[in-house]
Amino acid sequence: EVAVNRIAAGEVVERPASAVKELIENALDAGATRIELCVKDGGKTLIRVTDDGHGIPAQDLPLALSRHATSKIDGTDLLNIHTFGFRGEALPSMAAVGRMTITSRIAGQDAAQIVVDGGAMGAVTPAALTKGTVVELRNLFYATPARLKFLRTDRAEMGAIADVVKKLAMAEPYVGFTIRDLSRDDKGRVTFRADAQSGDMFDALSGRLRSILGAEFADNALAIDAERDGVTLTGYAALPTYSRGNSISQFLFVNGRPVRDKLLVGALRGAYSDFLSRDRHPVVALFLELEPTKVDVNVHPAKAEVRFRDPGTARGLIVSALKHALADAGH
Ligand code: ADP
Numbered sequence: 001e002v003a004v005n006r007i008a009a010g011e012v013v014e015r016p017a018s019a020v021k022e023l024i025e026n027a028l029d030a031g032a033t034r035i036e037l038c039v040k041d042g043g044k045t046l047i048r049v050t051d052d053g054h055g056i057p058a059q060d061l062p063l064a065l066s067r068h069a070t071s072k073i074d075g076t077d078l079l080n081i082h083t084f085g086f087r088g089e090a091l092p093s094m095a096a097v098g099r100m101t102i103t104s105r106i107a108g109q110d111a112a113q114i115v116v117d118g119g120a121m122g123a124v125t126p127a128a129l130t131k132g133t134v135v136e137l138r139n140l141f142y143a144t145p146a147r148l149k150f151l152r153t154d155r156a157e158m159g160a161i162a163d164v165v166k167k168l169a170m171a172e173p174y175v176g177f178t179i180r181d182l183s184r185d186d187k188g189r190v191t192f193r194a195d196a197q198s199g200d201m202f203d204a205l206s207g208r209l210r211s212i213l214g215a216e217f218a219d220n221a222l223a224i225d226a227e228r229d230g231v232t233l234t235g236y237a238a239l240p241t242y243s244r245g246n247s248i249s250q251f252l253f254v255n256g257r258p259v260r261d262k263l264l265v266g267a268l269r270g271a272y273s274d275f276l277s278r279d280r281h282p283v284v285a286l287f288l289e290l291e292p293t294k295v296d297v298n299v300h301p302a303k304a305e306v307r308f309r310d311p312g313t314a315r316g317l318i319v320s321a322l323k324h325a326l327a328d329a330g331h
């Protein structure tokens with residue numbers, strides 16, 4: 001069982017940033033409104049995610065750490081998934097390659113804690129916590145030196161962690177996010193902070209993008225709000241004057257999940273082709289929403305590819321919506 005989990009860990013948790021992604025997605029699935037991430041040494045020695053979500057019942061703590069145990073689907077409707085998680089693989093995989101402590105409290109119960117060290121699960125014990133869940137992962141990959149060797153510098157791993165958090169923060173503007181770096185001392189230094197936004201979707205997103213991408217983006221962005229054949233496209237796209245030499249600042253989401261996808265990047269290029277040369281890329285934060293049955297965003301657990309059942313609709317919608325918005329803005 002431990003060996004199986006260690007192999008699976010390579011699939012789900014390639015590096016600290018993938019562990020952070022899984023833990024924050026779990027917090028979001030639990031309805032958290034505030035999420036704090038503490039990291040030490042680029043996540044190699046400590047990753048701790050604290051949320052104010054609905055918590056895990058004490059009696060379910062061992063179950064949450066069992067392979068293929070998920071509370072999110074019953075197995076009958078695999079095509080219709082509305083949560084980030086549904087495989088029940090992340091927690092057991094991470095617990096197999098480090099020391100994991102989960103402390104949690106649901107309404108009406110006392111807090112409880114469980115520790116898993118290198119895959120060996122301890123007993124559920126009483127703990128102190130007012131609300132939500134704290135998942136702490138220590139010494140990730142120290143039990144698998146071959147994998148540890150492949151990690152990059154603390155700085156590089158920290159950068160990858162910040163990227164993951166920023167993308168999730170863009171997709172969830174009503175949730176407050178903080179990253180604290182504990183490398184120097186236990187009090188830590190806040191390296192990223194995005195306060196919970198309020199108001200309608202565009203207000204919330206615009207406020208969130210201002211704090212992540214900066215005022216210059218916000219001041220040069222067009223609001224996008226379009227629909228075609230049941231597919232909607234919302235978000236902000238920069239004027240051609242605000243472009244970059246790479247596509248790193250193109251943030252694309254499908255049903256709330258950050259994706260990297262050739263088809264979508266190609267659609268963006270098409271939309272701006274009259275204004276930008278091929279080596280310039282507009283900064284965008286765009287959200288495609290469509291029925292979960294019409295898209296597969298889970299081709300590989302750790303990758304961010306998408307497969308559309310009808311790629312033409314998604315592409316056509318992006319090109320026409322952005323061209324219209326640019327034309328309306330006088331381009
Ligand atoms: P999945 O997210 O695919 O269900 P995970 O291994 O990530 O699988 O988590 C297993 C289970 O543990 C979840 O289904 C959920 O019930 C519970 N869980 C994990 N993290 C949290 C959290 N932060 N708050 C509440 N429940 C959680």
Ligand code: MG
Pocket residue numbers: 022025026084085086088090091
């Ligand atoms: Mg999960």
